[in-house]
């Protein structure tokens with residue numbers, strides 16, 4: 001029996017790509033495409049078993065909670081999931097055994113690997129900063145990927161007892177040093193022509209390691225979306241990050 005998939009945010013850049021990917025998958029049936037003002041109940045009317053959310057940060061929590069409350073598995077690429085929202089979703093999932101949710105800040109395999117490599121490497125370098133670069137139509141900054149990468153790096157450095165990156169800045173009235181996420185400076189570039197790109201800069205005495213990933217096309221995210229859909233029902237509860245579904249051995 002093929003899984004029945006509803007795509008929420010189907011009119012968007014990612015949603016449109018997901019519609020094409022699900023339609024092309026032999027083991028999936030696209031049963032609903034929701035846009036901004038479509039009622040979530042139409043997901044139930046269509047008989048969906050799985051929901052893909054690629055909407056906007058303001059709407060994603062409501063969409064996902066609706067899916068979970070109705071026993072549907074959800075694969076989520078939308079940004080905006082704070083630690084508090086994730087915790088609250090975990091609590092909801094504890095009341096709906098068997099339901100799986102994947103929240104993936106980035107579905108591109110190369111990006112997931114780059115973030116994992118960066119976390120691994122970060123304990124060996126004095127300094128680490130992140131530069132994320134995206135198309136100028138993106139509504140949030142820093143990117144979800146950068147926030148997640150910083151979280152992984154912050155945790156790895158804390159576990160290894162690495163001190164904060166050195167920084168003698170005393171005056172920064174305009175915020176030129178960027179945002180600080182889990183102790184890591186994050187710089188956001190918005191530039192026409194870009195899709196989604198990130199560099200993690202790691203510095204030590206006399207050397208630098210740069211880990212860069214580029215998504216040149218949103219097709220790069222689709223294998224991860226399909227992998228998430230195929231796996232999510234076998235992984236009840238909340239998984240944060242596609243790395244949770246991969247055997248990275250890092």
Ligand SMILES: NC(=O)C1=CN([C@@H]2O[C@H](COP(=O)(O)OP(=O)(O)OC[C@H]3O[C@@H](n4cnc5c(N)ncnc54)[C@H](OP(=O)(O)O)[C@@H]3O)[C@@H](O)[C@H]2O)C=CC1
Nearest residue numbers: 009011012013014035036055059077078079104105106107
């Ligand atoms: N995890 C990953 O690998 C990736 C994640 N993303 C993230 O995915 C999200 C979408 O990105 P992108 O496709 O570029 O953005 P878009 O703005 O192109 O698409 C978002 C779509 O969601 C629609 N929308 C808004 N509110 C609702 C709602 N309540 N219900 C259903 N649909 C709604 C919008 O409609 P309208 O046009 O009417 O406003 C729009 O069509 C972002 O958070 C982005 O950061 C992006 C790329 C990769």
Ligand SMILES: O=C(O)C1=N[C@H](C(=O)O)C[C@H](O)C1
Nearest residue numbers: 079105106138143144145196
């Ligand atoms: O808005 C985007 O385009 C992207 N959003 C996600 C993010 O914020 O990290 C994933 C990818 O970077 C593209």
